[in-house]
Amino acid sequence: MSTQGITAWLDRATRNLALARARAAQWVAFYRHYTTNTAKLDALKQGCESRQPQPAPQPDLLARLVESYLVETSLQPRDAGDAYAICAELKEVIHRYWEPYLSAIERRDAQGLQQLFNSFFRNGGATYFGIGDFNSTHGRLGLQDGNRLLKMSYINRVLQHLEVWSSLTGERQYDRLGIPSIGNPFGYLHDGQVILSVAPRVHYYSVTTAQLLAHRQRRVVAEIGGGFGLYAYYLLRDEANTTYVGFDLPESLLMAKYFLLNSLPGKSCFFLEEGCLDALDYDALLHAYDVILLPHYLLPRWPEQSVDLCLNSASLGEMPSGSVNEYLRHIDRITRTYFLHENYRQRVKGYWTGDNGFVDNDYIHAVLTTHSAFELMTREQHWDETLEARLYRKPELSRVPAEVGG
Incomplete structure (x- = not known):
């Protein structure tokens, strides 16, 4: 050289x-x-302190929840080729997070089930919905016993989302993000309010929904994959004359029923019980109930053009393409105005592998614009570098049928 x-x-x-x-x-x-950063760590410690109330026994409610879960699972499609069937990988996820609940249901152990519900945010009942691990489970550190770096990463994410939320909504009243102490929630204590990690993002979509549908006297909103019911809670807490329809796995519905029935006691709630499916009048439900919670496989039975806005967050991006096609077909069929979804910018590895693996937003967009009347209105990326929200609307709103209950 x-x-x-x-x-x-x-x-x-x-x-x-x-x-x-x-x-x-x-x-x-x-x-x-x-x-x-001691002050922030102390705020997280305070946000993780137990706020578990001592609820009165709810034997009648628990009996209804158990019966409803058994009915929903008994009707669940078993054929592996069915778009609504639960694949082996997802069954493993269900077992991982909800095994204690399923065991209590199998034993008809009402007392044990009540104890689990009393702290479902901390014992894994809500972990699948993105709130984070409270305890170390499945080889992952939780907030309670994790190291400082993990805790500060959690804090930074919450604070970043709070800034985004405030910028997008103009809000500085952090109590708007609060929820009741049902299930012993945990989070970061900010300005005297315990903030769930997912609260800013979910509340923003609730505010967005209200703004989009402000012109309607009566609103019908559907959600595919509503988790434990946080979006439904914010929406129904803040907006009058609104009916919420949620489609989800029976295990998710189990948590949503408990949370919403206890956190919104003034709202009427429908869910499947023994013998009611054959005689079900879905149009009548829209007039009779504020909250309607149905297993995912009943989506094809829901009336056409009966929903003003349909929301999905992340779950479409966690389905095989065949199931995504089926869901989008029925979202188009039941929705008369808006479809708002937040899913992955790029395909990610997950529960399904191979050619029929996860889909990304471009795949969803291609299906919608090819096989439906939806037109893309906006694209946003505020909360996570891997996720992007897209809002679609059907054109010629003057042709929309008369709204239900309007």
Whole structure:
């Protein structure tokens, strides 16, 4: 190597070494900041303190929830080729998160089930819905016993989402993000309010829904995959003359029923019970109930053009393409105005593998614009670098049928 070449190589090596040292210094500063901010760690500690109330026994409610779950699972499609069937991978997920609940139901152990519901945010009952792990489970550290770096990462995410939420909604009243102490929730204590990690994002979509449908006297909103009912809670708490229809797995509905029946006692709620399916009048339900919770496989039975806005967050992106096609077909069929969804920007590896794996937003867009009347209105990416929200609307709103109950 020539002298000039050696000199150039040394210059590059020196620059690379300096860059490596600078990056190392940044990581050290990052770690120190994220592990020594005592005030924020104390706020998280306070947000994780138990707020478990001592509810009165609810034997009648628990009996209804057990009966409803058994009815829903007995009617669930078993054929692996059915778009609504539960695949082996998802069965494993259900067992992982809800095994204690399913065991209590199998034993008809009302007392044990009540104890689980009393703290469902902390014992895994709501972990699948993105709120984070409270305890260390399945090889993952939880907030209660995790290291400081994990805790500060959680705090930073909540604070970042609070800033985004405030910017998008103009809100600074953090009690708008609060929920009742049902299920012993945990989160970050900010301005005297315990904030669930998913609360800013979900509340924003509730506000967006209200703005889009402000012109309607009576609103019907459907959600595919509503989790434990947070979006439904915010929407029904804040908006009058609104009916919420949720389609989800029986295990998710189990949590949503308990949470919504206890957190919205003034609202009427319908869910499947023994013997009611054959005589079910879906149009009548819309006039009779504020909350309607149905297993996912009943989506094809829901009346056409009866929903003003349909929402989905993440779950379409966690289905095989055949199921996505089926869901989108019925979302188009039942929805007369808006479809708002937040799913993955790129395909991700998950419960399904191979050619029939997860889909991304572009796949969903292609299906919608090819096989439905939906037109893309907006695209947003505020909350997570892997997720993007897209709002679709059907054109010529003057042709929309008269609204239910209007």
